[in-house]
Amino acid sequence: MDFLPLKMFLEKLTLGLVRPRAVARAVIDARPDGRERLLIVGLAAAMQGMFWALIGVIAPGAMGGAMAGGLGPMGQLALASLAFVNYVLVAMLAYFIGRAFGGAGKPSDVAAAIAWHSVLSAALTPVQAMIFRPALPAAGAESGAGGGSVMLLGFYIGYNLWLLGSCVAEAHGFRSTGRVVAATAAVAISIGAVLTVLVAAGRG
Secondary structure, three states: OOOOOHHHHHHHHHHHHHOHHHHHHHHHHOOOOHHHHHHHHHHHHHHHHHHHHHHHHHOOOOOOOOOOOOOHHHHHHHHHHHHHHHHHHHHHHHHHHHHHOOOOOOHHHHHHHHHHHHHHHHOOHHHHHHHHHHHOOOOOOOOOOOHHHHHHHHHHHHHHHHHHHHHHHHHHOOOOHHHHHHHHHHHHHHHHHHHHHHHHHHHO
């Protein structure tokens, strides 16, 4: 898999946010090996770090002023580590659950699609900043999330699930993207419920 010039990458990224299955198929057909898939995830982590660094410059009051100095080296390292851990976990779940429901994707196909989704998800980092913005103290205004923030959060979650479901559906050869998105949402809710129970049990 050859690296793309910046202009072509931006074109694929833009198209991928609108037609994720088509671009996911192109990425899968490029047959990136394990090292190249990790480089794609590394690119996604770098994009996230760049966005948060810009947010720290443009809106230093973000997240109660925590972004004033950017993420810092340790913050960037933690962000990158989280990106790689998330990639491994999501790729494994997407492969095994997809196969259980009749998916035909190979491990490398699913891994390539999930690696590309990490790039698409990284492109949504500015939306995350907008969601956090109501928590920022503004002059003469009370802090706290409003209805607009809740709606934006719902959009972010739904859109990201659609992107992920589209990539998984293409990797496994499922015809219905909607069903895969619904299944992805169900799995995410189930994992969230389990984690909530485990955290509650640990605190008890």
